[in-house]
Amino acid sequence: MTNLPDNTQPGAGAIYDTVRNQVVLAQGYRNVKLWRWTPSTAAYTQTGTWYSKTMDLSQIENWT
Numbered sequence: 001m002t003n004l005p006d007n008t009q010p011g012a013g014a015i016y017d018t019v020r021n022q023v024v025l026a027q028g029y030r031n032v033k034l035w036r037w038t039p040s041t042a043a044y045t046q047t048g049t050w051y052s053k054t055m056d057l058s059q060i061e062n063w064t
Helices: none
Strands: 015-016 023-028 031-037
Touching: none
Parallel strands: none
Antiparallel strands: 015 023, 023 031
């Protein structure tokens, strides 16, 4: 993802608009900011580093 103009907050969310080829992101928690990002190329990176803590989801029986 691109560099954002500010930090995201709890409750942030993002969608990918396939028609306009854009990512739209809501900043979250009491913020009404919406950011829109359009990739400048279709040459996306193939590798990267995951920085978030991983969680074992193997014991989940059901998603509601």
